[in-house]
Amino acid sequence: xxxxxxxxxxxxxxxxxxxxxxxxxxxxxxxxxxxxxxxxxxxxxxxxxxxxxxxxxxxxxxxxxxxxxxxxxxxxxxxxxxxxxxxxxxxxxxxxxxxxxxxxxxxxxxxxxxxxxxxxxxxxxxxxxxxxxxxxxxxxxxxxxxxxxxxxxxxxxxxxxxxxxxxxxxxxxxxxxxxxxxxxxxxxxxxxxxxxxxxxxxxxxxxxxxxxxxxxxxxxxxxxxxxxxxxxxxxxxxxxxxxxxxxxxxxxxxxxxxxxxxxxxxxxxxxxxxxxxxxxxxxxxxxxxxxxxxxxxxxxxxxxxxxxxxxxxxxxxxxxxxxxxxxxxxxxxxxxxxxxxxxxxxxxxxxxxxxxxxxxxxxxxxxxxxxxxxxxxxxxxxxxxxxxxxxxxxxxxxxxxxxxxxxxxxxxxxxxxxxxxxxxxxxxxxxxxxxxxxxxxxxxxxxxxxxxxxxxxxxxxxxxxxxxxxxxxxxxxxxxxxxxxxxxxxxxxxxxxxxxxxxxxxxxxxxxxxxxxxxxxxxxxxxxxxxxxxxxxxxxxxxxxxxx
Amino acid sequence: xxxxxxxxxxxxxxxxxxxxxxxxxxxxxxxxxxxxxxxxxxxxxxxxxxxxxxxxxxxxxxxxxxxxxxxxxxxxxxxxxxxxxxxxxxxxxxxxxxxxxxxxxxxxxxxxxxxxxxxxxxxxxxxxxxxxxxxxxxxxxxxxxxxxxxxxxxxxxxxxxxxxxxxxxxxxxxxxxxxxxxxxxxxxxxxxxxxxxxxxxxxxxxxxxxxxxxxxxxxxxxxxxxxxxxxxxxxxxxxxxxxxxxxxxxxxxxxxxxxxxxxxxxxxxxxxxxxxxxxxxxxxxxxxxxxxxxxxxxxxxxxxxxxxxxxxxxxxxxxxxxxxxxxxxxxx
Numbered sequence: 114x115x116x117x118x119x120x121x122x123x124x125x126x127x128x129x130x131x132x133x134x135x136x137x138x139x140x141x142x143x144x145x146x147x148x149x150x151x152x153x154x155x156x157x158x159x160x161x162x163x164x165x166x167x168x169x170x171x172x173x174x175x176x177x178x179x180x181x182x183x184x185x186x187x188x189x190x191x192x193x194x195x196x197x198x199x200x201x202x203x204x205x206x207x208x209x210x211x212x213x214x215x216x217x218x219x220x221x222x223x224x225x226x227x228x229x230x231x232x233x234x235x236x237x238x239x240x241x242x243x244x245x246x247x248x249x250x251x252x253x254x255x256x257x258x259x260x261x262x263x264x265x266x267x268x269x270x271x272x273x274x275x276x277x278x279x280x281x282x283x284x285x286x287x288x289x290x291x292x293x294x295x296x297x298x299x300x301x302x303x304x305x306x307x308x309x310x311x312x313x314x315x316x317x318x319x320x321x322x323x324x325x326x327x328x329x330x331x332x333x334x335x336x337x338x339x340x341x342x343x344x345x346x347x348x349x350x351x352x353x354x355x356x357x358x359x360x361x362x363x364x365x366x367x368x369x370x371x372x373x374x375x376x377x378x379x380x381x382x383x384x385x386x387x388x389x390x391x392x393x394x395x396x397x398x399x400x401x402x403x404x405x406x407x408x409x410x411x412x413x414x415x416x417x418x419x420x421x422x423x424x425x426x427x428x429x430x431x432x433x434x435x436x437x438x439x440x441x442x443x444x445x446x447x448x449x450x451x452x453x454x455x456x457x458x459x460x461x462x463x464x465x466x467x468x469x470x471x472x473x474x475x476x477x478x479x480x481x482x483x484x485x486x487x488x489x490x491x492x493x494x495x496x497x498x499x500x501x502x503x504x505x506x507x508x509x510x511x512x513x514x515x516x517x518x519x520x521x522x523x524x525x526x527x528x529x530x531x532x533x534x535x536x537x538x539x540x541x542x543x544x545x546x547x548x549x550x551x552x553x554x555x556x557x558x559x560x561x562x563x564x565x566x567x568x569x570x571x572x573x574x575x576x577x578x579x580x581x582x583x584x585x586x587x588x589x590x591x592x593x594x595x596x597x598x599x600x601x602x603x604x605x606x607x608x609x610x611x612x613x614x615x616x617x618x619x620x621x622x623x624x625x626x627x628x629x630x631x632x633x634x635x636x637x638x639x640x641x642x643x644x645x646x647x648x649x650x651x652x653x654x655x656x657x658x659x660x661x
Numbered sequence: 662x663x664x665x666x667x668x669x670x671x672x673x674x675x676x677x678x679x680x681x682x683x684x685x686x687x688x689x690x691x692x693x694x695x696x697x698x699x700x701x702x703x704x705x706x707x708x709x710x711x712x713x714x715x716x717x718x719x720x721x722x723x724x725x726x727x728x729x730x731x732x733x734x735x736x737x738x739x740x741x742x743x744x745x746x747x748x749x750x751x752x753x754x755x756x757x758x759x760x761x762x763x764x765x766x767x768x769x770x771x772x773x774x775x776x777x778x779x780x781x782x783x784x785x786x787x788x789x790x791x792x793x794x795x796x797x798x799x800x801x802x803x804x805x806x807x808x809x810x811x812x813x814x815x816x817x818x819x820x821x822x823x824x825x826x827x828x829x830x831x832x833x834x835x836x837x838x839x840x841x842x843x844x845x846x847x848x849x850x851x852x853x854x855x856x857x858x859x860x861x862x863x864x865x866x867x868x869x870x871x872x873x874x875x876x877x878x879x880x881x882x883x884x885x886x887x888x889x890x891x892x893x894x895x896x897x898x899x900x901x902x903x904x905x906x907x908x909x910x911x912x913x914x915x916x917x918x919x920x921x922x923x924x925x926x927x928x929x930x931x932x933x934x935x936x937x938x939x940x941x942x943x944x945x946x947x948x949x950x951x952x953x954x955x956x957x958x959x960x961x962x963x964x965x966x967x968x969x970x971x972x973x974x975x976x977x978x979x980x981x982x983x984x985x986x987x988x989x990x991x992x993x
Contacts, residue, residue, distance in 0.1 A: 181843045181844060181845075181846065182843045185840075185842070185843045185845070252842065253840075254840045256840075258800075258801060258839070258840070260799070260800055260801075260817065261800040261801065261840070261841060261842060264799075264800075265766070265799060265800050265842060266842075349816070349817050349818030349819070349938060350817070350818070352938070355801055355816055355817065356816070389704070394721060394724075395721045395724070395725050398721075398725050419747075420803065420812055420813050420814055421801075421814045421816075422813070422814050422816055422819070422821050425748065425751050428747065429744050429747075429748075432740055432743070432744055432747075433740050433744075436736040436737070436739065436740045437736075439736065440729065440732050440733060440736065443728070443729075443732045444725070444728065444729055444732075446693060447724075447728045448725075450696045450697065450700065451721070451724060453696075453697065453700035453701075453704065454696075454700055454704070455704060456700075456704050457704065457706050458700065458704045458705045458706060459705075459706050460701070460705065468697060471693065471697065472693065472694060472697070475689065475690060475693045476686075476690065479685075479686040479689055479690065480686070482682060482685075482686070482736070482739060483679065483682050483686075485740070486678065486682060486739055486740065486743030486744075487743045487744050487746070487747030488675050488678055488743045488744075488745075488746035488747045488810075489675060489678050489679050489682060489743055490743075491675075491747065491750070491810065491811055491812060491813075492675055492679075492807070492810040492811070492812070494812070494838075495803060495805065495812065495838035495839060496838065559665065559679070560665050560807070561665060561805070561807025561808075561834070561836065563805065563836045563837070563838040563846075564838075564840075565840040565845060565846075566845065566846035567845075567846045568846045568847070569846065570834065570849075
């Protein structure tokens with residue numbers, strides 16, 4: 114490398130003290146973010162292997178490689194690992210952990226040791242789940258519906274449920290930390306309406322973490338009580354109500370969908386603004402739409418149960434509320450498009466991922482309308498249509514946003530640039546591979562193919578083969594960044610402090626930042642995304658001789 | 662691969678709804694992708710169009726209110742359209758043929774009013790309303806018939822109802838669509854829609870162990886029900902109603918529910934009352950005996966037969982009565 118290393122990158126948080134002990138006992142939010150990143154990457158690979166085996170199995174109507182039992186255990190593994198050990202933590206605990214103090218202009222989160230504790234809880238949770246899954250796993254699906262999960266499973270329910278229970282505490286710790294940090298640690302001049310939209314999104318996410326997760330914890334405790342002590346809560350044979358479990362489960366798990374997507378929306382607002390060099394259109398609408406998604410999101414759980422045997426009136430009310438909750442998401446999409454209008458658009462990899470997000474999330478949202486509509490939901494629910502729908506949101510949306518964020522903040526996190534050409538290639542592959550994998554599943558669902566089938570009627574084979582072919586391209590799109598990020602960490606070009614000409618406070622410190630984040634407490638005199646001020650400062654700096 | 666056929670009027674109406682949703686989705690997608698591409702062409706760095714920062718920023722309120730209201734209006738129309746179509750599912754016509762469907766790991770048992778039984782197959786006549794009364798012996802299943810665009814979960818310990826009028830003869834697949842354990846994907850079967858004459862013929866040639874109601878009558882005697890409940894037929898059995906309510910005319914009548922409000926006695930009510938489960942169990946009013954629970958004593962097959970028998974003691978009440986109440990109340 115021809116460039117000389119900059120003085121402060123050697124002093125950055127990353128290389129300052131390289132001992133294992135200093136990493137494992139760190140309370141630096143940036144290092145904890147990287148610990149989390151390593152763990153969720155491992156879980157993503159594990160869940161991805163599960164997905165690969167599922168798609169291999171479904172190449173042939175009779176099932177290619179797995180027995181019915183192994184197949185059931187495999188999609189349970191895929192679901193549990195991807196939801197609780199990757200999607201729910203993903204952006205908040207990695208990018209969020211890294212960025213919240215930097216964007217606030219603070220030294221660290223409000224409770225640095227609680228932050229480290231949350232990582233240890235998460236790792237223990239992950240170990241428990243992995244232990245359960247590898248001891249033989251369980252065949253309940255990630256939804257653990259009763260009485261299947263309590264009375265009729267031979268699988269290892271206890272470790273898996275205990276792991277999910279424990280990961281909830283990790284989520285709550287992170288949520289509490291973010292909420293208090295955003296309230297208390299804003300730099301001088303950083304008013305609520307000057308916060309980057311990423312922080313509004315993470316704030317909304319944290320509120321859901323704190324309010325919804327306890328309901329899941331209680332539900333899982335009740336489930337364990339019924340499984341081991343035969344206390345009748347959910348099982349009708351013991352005087353319980355099986356629908357009660359579904360109500361409690363979805364009371365957490367629907368808001369959890371917004372836990373998984375809101376931080377992604379925050380990333381997209383940052384990326385779109387930066388690569389259009391223009392303030393986000395309708396800042397306050399985008400900010401408050403995060404809050405309204407988080408609030409209305411608590412009132413729509415019943416739409417998972419339109420055919421479960423709830424009352425007609427409940428179904429009608431939940432359907433109406435489900436339409437309502439999609440309005441703020443639509444507002445965000447329109448505002449991102451408004452941001453692009455009249456901007457100076459650069460198509461670097463983060464922006465390509467962001468546009469992929471907007472397209473795929475829109476498809477996911479629109480197909481959500483098919484499922485919020487009562488009569489069409491009856492036909493489509495519990496089929497591959499639902500599988501396709503939520504993968505468009507969770508993978509097309511959330512994973513695209515995660516990759517957008519990783520590429521965007523990579524120079525800040527590591528002090529190195531990733532190879533741009535490879536970044537764009539991976540973004541394109543992800544979009545193409547994803548659509549090839551999941552679009553055929555919409556058609557399969559309409560045709561009536563039920564989800565969670567280890568074998569299927571021969572008429573569905575063509576679409577299943579297409580889907581599996583797409584999955585192999587998708588796998589490539591995931592492996593590629595793993596390789597070039599690793600390369601970049603050692604050999605990438607040195608990054609400047611603000612390589613994208615972005616406005617957030619995180620770009621005002623060095624790349625990578627020093628352990629204490631800022632040499633001086635930053636003072637905020639501008640709205641977020643004030644590019645006019647940034648351009649002016651740049652012009653002034655370039656006219657002055659660089660001696661200061 | 663052939664397109665999924667529509668085998669009922671309801672299926673056609675659902676397809677029209679889906680087409681409507683699809684058209685709106687395509688319009689929105691066209692708009693989103695169109696604007697994205699246009700923006701890139703016009704405003705990409707190097708495209709030569711001069712950039713003006715302030716041009717759009719201050720006009721945002723009009724846009725925001727405009728697209729929010731437009732989205733709300735379209736969504737509300739879709740909601741009403743789809744909800745109206747869904748409500749129909751809760752209102753089975755009177756006089757529907759009632760067929761009992763019992764799910765268990767991993768098969769469907771089907772029982773007809775005439776006592777015919779079959780496994781993983783459902784025979785119905787063309788053009789006549791059919792109501793399925795469904796329950797499970799173990800975990801939650803779901804009875805899904807894609808060609809009719811209907812499905813409903815099948816829960817242990819209670820009745821769920823689905824009804825339809827098949828308008829297309831032929832054999833079609835039905836599935837279990839609620840994951841019910843490792844044999845889930847084997848829990849499928851065939852719906853056979855026959856013309857009226859073929860259906861009558863099929864009923865005649867399918868071995869029946871007496872009608873369902875007859876089987877229920879036997880159970881009513883053997884399990885001692887007739888010792889307390891008046892059924893109006895058996896001289897040596899109960900003749901006075903001080904010990905337990907009379908079964909004559911009970912089905913279809915209104916009785917006081919647990920919260921004092923009147924409840925309509927239907928299949929689900931009887932099922933729950935015999936097992937002592939569910940919210941609508943009648944309070945032990947001023948009777949001299951207390952009825953034991955038959956949970957664990959009677960299986961779902963037996964219960965279906967008993968319910969069918971008690972129905973025959975209310976000959977003036979049409980068979981399809983009260984199924985809306987079955988489903989609606991169960992959620993309560």
